[in-house]
Amino acid sequence: MMMKFEEKHEGSERFVGKSQPYLGEKHQANWKPGANGKAEASVKQEANGNCDMPRQSLNTYSWQEIQKHNQKADQWLVINRKVYDVTAWANRHPGGRRVLNHCAGEDATDVFRAMHPNLDIVQLYLKPLLIGELAPGEPSQERNKNSQLMEDFQELRRKLEAMNMFNTNLGFFFLHLAQILILEALAWLMLWYFGSGWPITIFISFLLTISQAQSSFLQHDAGHLSIFKQSKWNHLMHKFVMGHLKGMSRNLWNHEHFQHHVKPNIDSKDPDVDLSPLFLLGDVQPVEIGKKKIKFINYEKQHLYFYMVVLPFFMPIYANMESMRVMYIRRFWGDFAWVCSFYIRYFITFSPFYGIFGTMCLIYLVKSLESPWIVFVTQMSHIPMKMSREENQDWLSTQVLATCNVEQSIFNDWFTGHLNFQIEHHLFPTMPRHNYHKVAPLVRSLCAKHGLQYVNKPLLEAFGDIGRALKKSAALWMDAYYETWKHDAECQT
Template identity: 75%
Template sequence: MTFAEKPEGNRSLVDEKQQYLGARHQANGKPGASGKARLSARQEAKDKCDLPRKSLNMYTWQEIQRHSQETDQWLVINRKVYDVTGWADRHPGGRQVLNHYAGEDATDVFRAMHPDPDIVRLYLKPLLIGELAPEEPNQERNKNSRLVEDFQELRKTLETMNLFNANLGFFFLHFGQLLILEALAWVIVWHFGSGWLVTIFISCLLTVAQAQSMFLQHDMGHLSVFKKSKWNHLMQKFVMSHFKGLSTKWWNNRHFQHHVKTNIDTKDPDIDVGPLFIVGDLTPVEHGKNKIKYIDYEKQHLYFCMVAVPLLMPVCMNLESILEMYRRRYWEDIAWVNSFYIRYFITFGPFYGIFGTMVLIYLIKLLESLWFGYVSQMSHIPMKISREENQDWLSTQVLATCNVEQSFFNDWFTGHLNFQIEHHLFPTMPRHNYHKVAPLVKSLCAKHGLPYVNKPMLKAFGDIFRALKNSAALWKEAYCTHPEI
């Protein structure tokens, strides 16, 4: 099935929607080249998983919710009940992702996180144990079924408009930017020598390359940029591990948890910032009541500037990545990460020596840390941080994220992650399409009374400090007003 080509010019999304929804099948009914590739992959999966169908049992939500332990995990996708307990350790996104949704409806998160869910559904067949009883609703009873249906309808519309299709030219342009910056840095130091002014200048060039490579590898981890997943996998390894020196598997396992349970305490590793920081409204009060004081939390907004952001990339993330690689024996990632350091020593070692090259790498990662730290935190720390509430997908992501106003600089500086709401709702959508989707998401939020937060960049940066100060004030009030136990 193919749809009419996307109209050129500045037509509204409403016009595009009407055109795409009105498109017809090709006359011969045959899929295009991409369709053949997908069918081939689906056939391969079907050959692997074509097992006899089990007799299906009927379950209520009450029964399903009892299977929410790490050793007993059921979940629901499109009213089908799956026992994923034995599959968790083999899950490409990490076992914790499945554990976080055990006992819940995972329909929307399943669709959001898999670029081609039709293939994955074939692998799910052996895990199928039953389905929801006919009298049971599609989602848990605490969820707004109308909101869920409207969001699913929006997704179908966006799929019909081909907004999940990647523009290869966009990604190769960004990849070319990385290669040019790396080559330019070497040419400059080769021509002008290794003086301190040259070192600062090439450090800035390489910092831009490092920051932009983070955004590019992020795409390869989420999208089907290439028709074959092995090329996405190889490209992410090259950009994340060879260009940045970080483990791809470590990053994916951590990052996917962040996406599926954004800003959920104990489930989102990005807000697991203790004991140096306390964030949100609940943890500070609990720490205060229990007289927990690892540092002077009243000054945590200053620690964030002086300690957390500068050390995020060169110390925290690098150490965490190294420990995970060796603990889990990610031999492929270890080889790729070693190639990062080998390349730097070959390229810059003749000019700086071994120690000087290590200092150069640290300086680059320090500068990148300042960049990435603010970009990654401005859309989450100031937003709602809560315990598990088992809300619908739309509400969970919209309440936990915010956008930064669009401009050419903002788009480039954040890697288009200034559209954080759209990115979290549709992780497998290419980032060059976020601005097209934003008006429709905003309209849906307005219909259901959900806040759609869009800020100037400087205000977004400032809100990080204001949120940290507010959490510290909650801690101090609880600490001072509750007697020691």
């Protein structure tokens, strides 16, 4: 979910939503994923060309040396004990430069494997970035990490790959797409047959709301490239669903969502929890803000204005306006064309019955009804969980501590788009969602072995935990805020 409420500028570089664009401009010009069948071939040619360059013998490095290279202008990563300098590549990284910066100076083996479904192309690009390897006496990961836990998780992934858990059932996703298209066709047919009276308008709004919400879940699948084996078809599917069916920017979603997956619930690294000054989250941030005597808003009531403001207005106001703004600023004209096709389709379909203004009202109504659905589903698994500063934990701990599951049922699976299995999704982002329930027992067992709490709760309890978590954070802020004022007053007297 893309929930951010401010924009920063650093130097001459313009950040969109505190972040770099999904693709560096040079990279966009030279390689547009999914634009044509030649994209992957050009990648391999360029990478192979770079690999032909002469290279000096590899150096060896200690973790102490590697961890110094964690700045925007100096970024090293370790993957499978190999050391890579990704500084020059960062601007061209398809997932955005900030994703690399978030992992700079760290072992990125598990995150690298988790986020890249097509390793053949990525491995080719890694070759010219290779500068060395870990010294023979160095462990494969930082010393603060549990090596046995990481080894067990990697063994689990190998087991799941052998079980074909990353293979996609195309029929599942085509049935999901058919559901969306049938709902939209049914809404138009009912309007054409029964007319545009209020009862029919309410009913077709209900059908279109379901279509929009389910489109959100389908574009999420396509965004993680888990549907087709060839990425160009995933890109095309993502453009169609996100742009044509939902009317929003695909590039913006990709760029922000990848950051969320790499560093979930990490302050300043996960855009989804960077909600200040409107909201204060977790146990640490509210206390820090309170001790500084900062009160932009009456945070004591943040759990109330979450329901009053965010739920109804997030999708129709913030998300859509942010999408339009970013497409214009970053010149995502391809996204803009797909979004235009969404509005053209709606006006062709509904303006004969409602007129131009009435059709705009219908779109707003549908987005307003969709908004609480999407906000609840995306936030119920994160806001109640641990929020922290960067602790550089292993992949398994990072994901499990920041996410929770919702109990499985036919309705819950459909209503959440299988995001009720948020733990499994975060551990294996490229796994098709129809396999999450098969993997969950193995993940739960691994968590139990290493003492990690595997949280699984009822749906309504998960909804309520959002408000309870916001109320708890507000109470922490209030205590720190008034205690600081009291202390300062006593010191003055």
